[in-house]
């Protein structure tokens with residue numbers, strides 16, 4: 001329902017934007033995000049930039065954040081009473097939190113781009129509860145003022161745009177502000193994973209517990225430089241996607257890395273599926289990160305009975321209870 005409302009609001013937004021202008025703005029955005037992302041001034045400068053971002057990227061960031069928040073929700077009988085979204089832009093994480101935990105909660109979106117905040121407010125106007133519960137506030141990350149406390153704090157697809165010092169400051173500020181949980185989401189690239197691991201270390205140092213995706217708060221077992229932990233969320237392509245990208249697939253897979261940490265002790269998964277399962281004749285191969293802090297591969301065969309059926313249904317990123 002929430003996702004449908006968001007998609008309808010994004011479609012309406014595109015109707016007001018000439019296709020050539022939207023394509024040019026998307027090209028500029030892609031160049032900025034692929035190259036050395038500027039950290040000294042907003043990339044989202046005007047309405048065309050922001051409308052292009054919202055139409056082109058927001059469905060994907062929404063789906064990635066929703067998947068991360070779903071994983072957090074599975075680890076605790078907890079529903080956030082308030083939400084702070086740092087670098088929240090057009091509000092993808094606000095919509096995602098609402099999809100995972102229905103209902104309105106006092107929410108603040110902080111961002112230095114006035115254009116992004118204005119568009120976020122405009123999109124939220126399509127949902128009466130969001131209209132009244134969300135405050136869109138201009139703020140520069142790394143500035144001295146500490147954000148007000150909130151039960152849930154999200155930092156989604158933002159760390160890449162910050163200097164190293166501001167990245168550390170943003171995560172520490174999130175840890176101080178969060179009375180319940182902090183969730184950090186980044187692109188599922190090797191450097192996105194590195195930023196997530198750095199954030200994870202800072203959250204643990206601040207006394208938080210890792211709830212997801214890791215089944216433990218010990219060091220990540222991946223040897224740096226050899227691999228990266230990331231997941232995938234399926235996203236329906238918008239008309240702008242189809243216009244800008246060639247190819248006929250009606251969807252694409254958004255790769256993302258994330259960490260969710262809680263102030264209260266969570267009940268993390270016993271193990272998490274960290275790659276796409278390989279289904280062979282009569283067996284399923286699962287790559288797992290286990291509660292003991294090790295990466296393992298397990299083979300589930302027909303002789304495991306009901307567990308074999310479960311293994312055939314389990315997906316990359318899902319929790320898994322190891323077969324004894």
Ligand SMILES: C[S@@+](CC[C@H](N)C(=O)[O-])C[C@H]1O[C@@H](n2cnc3c(N)ncnc32)[C@H](O)[C@@H]1O
Pocket residue numbers: 042043044057058061062086087088089090091092093110111112113116139140141142155156157158161162166
């Ligand atoms: C890639 S967008 C992500 C937006 C949103 N969180 C999402 O997941 O769709 C990055 C956002 O971070 C904001 N941002 C980047 N650097 C910032 C800074 N130093 N202070 C405040 N906001 C910043 C940008 O304006 C932009 O809205």
